[in-house]
Amino acid sequence: MSVERFARKELLNIKGRAASRVTLRRIPGLINLGAGDPDFNHPAFIADAVHKAMMEGHTHYVFGGDPDFKRAIADYYRKYGVEVDGEKQVVLTSGGSQAIFQAFAAILNPGDELIVLNPAYQGYNGPTTYFGAKMVRANMTKDENGLFRPDIGNIEAAVTDRTKALIICNPDNPAGCVYTRKELEAIAELAVEKDFIVLADEIYTEFIWGGRKHETIIDMPGMLERTMVLMSFSKTFAWTGCRAGYIIAGPELAALVGRVPMGICSVPVAFQRAGIEALKRGWDFVKEMRSHYEKRIEYCVKRMNEIPGVRCPRPEGTFYIFPDISELGVPSAKFVEGFFKEEKVRIVPGTQYGSNGEGHIRLALVRPLKDLEEVMNRFERYAKKFK
Numbered sequence: 001m002s003v004e005r006f007a008r009k010e011l012l013n014i015k016g017r018a019a020s021r022v023t024l025r026r027i028p029g030l031i032n033l034g035a036g037d038p039d040f041n042h043p044a045f046i047a048d049a050v051h052k053a054m055m056e057g058h059t060h061y062v063f064g065g066d067p068d069f070k071r072a073i074a075d076y077y078r079k080y081g082v083e084v085d086g087e088k089q090v091v092l093t094s095g096g097s098q099a100i101f102q103a104f105a106a107i108l109n110p111g112d113e114l115i116v117l118n119p120a121y122q123g124y125n126g127p128t129t130y131f132g133a134k135m136v137r138a139n140m141t142k143d144e145n146g147l148f149r150p151d152i153g154n155i156e157a158a159v160t161d162r163t164k165a166l167i168i169c170n171p172d173n174p175a176g177c178v179y180t181r182k183e184l185e186a187i188a189e190l191a192v193e194k195d196f197i198v199l200a201d202e203i204y205t206e207f208i209w210g211g212r213k214h215e216t217i218i219d220m221p222g223m224l225e226r227t228m229v230l231m232s233f234s235k236t237f238a239w240t241g242c243r244a245g246y247i248i249a250g251p252e253l254a255a256l257v258g259r260v261p262m263g264i265c266s267v268p269v270a271f272q273r274a275g276i277e278a279l280k281r282g283w284d285f286v287k288e289m290r291s292h293y294e295k296r297i298e299y300c301v302k303r304m305n306e307i308p309g310v311r312c313p314r315p316e317g318t319f320y321i322f323p324d325i326s327e328l329g330v331p332s333a334k335f336v337e338g339f340f341k342e343e344k345v346r347i348v349p350g351t352q353y354g355s356n357g358e359g360h361i362r363l364a365l366v367r368p369l370k371d372l373e374e375v376m377n378r379f380e381r382y383a384k385k386f387k
């Protein structure tokens with residue numbers, strides 16, 4: 001029997017999971033740089049905090065989420081110069097994925113248009129389709145260092161009278177750029193002028209390199225009531241399996257998101273208590289992860305650029321690299337498939353992030369340096385076959 005006849009029709013337009021987002025069975029010798037799942041384990045005090053909270057009876061309904069946790073989040077976000085009221089402006093979600101889904105659920109009607117950059121994180125695609133909305137792509141363009149950046153002209157050209165929102169990722173996965181204040185101001189001006197919402201996926205804010213600073217669009221003129229910042233603990237505290245995230249928005253928009261009937265609050269209460277501890281005491285751990293990521297980026301960018309036909313810009317943020325392999329003259333999906341088969345390394349073709357990602361591949365630097373040295377040796381051997 002086919003269950004398709006029972007399905008919500010939009011669901012039938014959503015493909016299954018991309019290969020890079022399937023947990024692989026153990027393959028001897030495989031090095032997986034596909035999904036962005038940090039290889040670090042969070043410090044023991046976080047697990048202890050979960051246990052302690054459960055033993056103290058934090059195991060009951062907390063409608064709307066733990067106010068202490070929401071306050072701690074608001075205090076944290078203040079470091080970007082923004083005043084946030086934890087009670088009125090923070091909505092808790094089960095990680096960044098649910099923040100995306102819930103934000104979309106709050107604003108997208110069938111036929112609405114959502115502007116998505118090209119390339120962009122692929123996790124925006126499914127929810128857009130699910131809500132019957134249309135994704136309108138705005139190509140990023142490369143700067144003098146070969147890094148994809150938002151192109152305000154292309155974004156403006158994508159606006160129509162059906163545009164409901166634009167989603168940006170800052171720092172950007174997969175492109176690696178960190179938005180400048182000027183870029184954000186231009187987007188904010190356009191959003192106010194054309195009257196659309198900006199969804200700002202900021203889950204990589206703790207991973208910014210080269211002295212760059214995170215700027216947020218929510219505090220720009222006219223943006224408080226038209227911005228939703230989508231956040232997650234997944235990368236910040238290497239917490240991908242624990243599922244905690246949140247949305248920060250102006251009070252009216254946050255109340256609207258809070259009306260989405262997603263249940264009580266999707267972060268288990270004991271994990272909310274542990275989240276408070278993480279925000280208090282987790283920063284040495286974050287600093288340590290940062291120092292590893294920086295070394296990995298430095299090493300891999302250098303190795304990539306030594307390979308004929310490969311150009312790899314240094315990312316300004318995130319722990320991904322997105323090298324340009326177009327000179328090798330092979331479609332990126334084919335390159336990635338062959339690399340997996342021949343060299344047992346899982347990476348992601350740029351086309352997974354949109355058509356503009358063709359000629360690129362993404363590597364998540366979520367393995368220790370010694371594994372990355374091995375990956376680069378295998379990569380060099382494999383890439384040389386095409387040149």
Ligand SMILES: Cc1ncc(COP(=O)(O)O)c(C=O)c1O
Pocket residue numbers: 036094095096097098121123169173201203232233234235240244245
């Ligand atoms: C840009 C971006 N947004 C959202 C997510 C989803 O985050 P989470 O794992 O917390 O659901 C990811 C995960 O890789 C991501 O890269």
